[in-house]
Amino acid sequence: MNNPPLVSLIIITMNHEKFIEQACLSAISQTYPHYEIILLDNASKDKTFENAERVLARFDKPYKMIRNTESFGVAKNINIAVSQASGEYVSLLSGDDWFTEDHLSEKVAYIGENQVDFILSDGYKYYQSEDKTTDIYTPKEKKQIIESLPNFFHENVSENKTANVGTFVKRELLVQHPFDENINTEDWDMNLRLTSRGYRIGFIDKKLFHYRILSTSLSRNWKVMQDSYEKVTHKYLDYIKSDRELYKKYLLKLVHFKYEILLSETDSESEKERLHKEWKKEKYRIKYKNPVLFFKLLMLK
Structure with a gap:
């Protein structure tokens, strides 16, 4: 790629001192050559910020660290981080999840070859308490998602059917249509708002992330x-x-x-x-x- 677009890899974290090192290591280990990292710590009460700082100090590309003095919701934190981003694209990562090394390179290649505005992908679920890894989708679920992409809004408006780890999106869309700060399932809401406005979604049939499930996860x-x-x-x-x-x-x-x-x-x-x-x-x-x-x-x- 002659002129690879700059990607802003945004990490949102709070009280993830046990997991943030793995998330940051996955961020600094990307094979894609042209990206920055923006980490926002949401007023953690543990060593999350310090642990992240130690890992990111090894990064040989630009990075920023933001430390909130008070706690906000995930949507507001993403909006804050996006306002500090310089990339043409944004990739979102939670501080307790992690990416595969080819995460960014696969998504940049896909969006360069397809007429889409944002991308989801396949991945893994990791159950922390059981130390067990499974596929994020069954073959049937993944087939249905891929086949229904042209009708994504209709298929997902009554129920979120996708795992939104590592959402990869044009930054200008998040500036024009910021995340709704009154909603906890901000990723599902964003998917619907963008597709309802005619923006196109893509799906990469490759496992590009690990989604950590904790007993305290919001989904519980x-x-x-x-x-x-x-x-x-x-x-x-x-x-x-x-x-x-x-x-x-x-x-x-x-x-x-x-x-x-x-x-x-x-x-x-x-x-x-x-x-x-x-x-x-x-x-x-x-x-x-x-x-x-x-x-x-x-x-x-």
Whole structure:
């Protein structure tokens, strides 16, 4: 590549002292030649900043370190870091995840060869408590994502179906359309806002990241996730309601959050059993409008 575009690799981190070294090592080890690193520490109360500083000091390219004096949400932190970025493209990394060495080179090559504005990829899930690595997608899930890219907004508006680790996007888009700071699932919201405006998304069928799953991960906090889900979908509720299948998926998702929250709030096995039965009934009421069919299927279960 004669004139490789500058990429700003942004790391957002908070209280990741056990993991930030791995994230930073993956950042400074990229095979792509033309990039900068911007690390934003969100007022960590541990040694995250110091550990990151020690690793990044070995980087032979430009880097910036930002240290918040107060804690903000992820979306606001990304917006702050983007305002300090100089790259034509931005790649986002959480301080507890890490990239493969060819992460940036693969994405720069892909966006140079395809008419897209931002990119997702395949990757791995790493379960910290079990020390276990699995594929982020099943073959069926990945096939569905790739085949539905032309209709990405429609396919994802009622439920986020993609892993958004290492999102690679034109910086100008994040300047024109900054992340919504009132939403926790800021990556899903951004994907919908960009595709709803006609911006094109691409997907690289290569494993380019490791997504660390912790017992404290946001995806396990059902009340927070419900709040975020409702905030995102509220923006597109008229569109969702206009499509029978989308609306059904939306209602099922709300029921899912409702019962996951109730289950997380009880230790009683008998109560959990009762809640599972009620959950099943509500799901079938939504899925099957025909009362006779509903009760027949319920009896079979």
